[in-house]
């Protein structure tokens with residue numbers, strides 16, 4: 001049984017969009033997915049990714065080492081497991097542009113989880129303040145950011 005899903009689409013004239021979901025492990029091979037495609041930009045969408053393990057990180061690093069520089073590579077809707085790795089692992093973003101990331105929130109009152117998508121143009125503002133999110137479930141104001149802030153946003157300093 002496959003632990004992940006992968007969909008390849010054309011976006012606009014010349015962008016190849018790869019949507020990945022499930023567990024990013026060694027069974028994800030991006031290269032065969034795009035082998036038959038003609039494109040000048042590659043966008044990888046991590047919206048449905050639930051987890052990324054160390055084998056997945058290795059696969060990713062090998063892929064971008066081989067392909068970055070050939071064409072622009074952009075990643076979008078990066079879920080916390082992806083953001084965690086991009087902040088932790090040197091080289092994760094070499095030749096890669098981040099379009100958007102999710103911020104994880106947790107309600108201290110009722111345990112409800114929420115996430116907020118932040119676009120690249122707003123990344124700088126994250127260094128000084130995070131979006132304020134009220135709990136939709138119980139109505140409590142100002143949910144907690146559900147990760148260690150410095151660790152989560154470390155990739156911002158690497159890219160600068």
Ligand SMILES: [Zn+2]
Pocket residue numbers: 107108109110111112135136137138139140
């Ligand atoms: Zn709540």
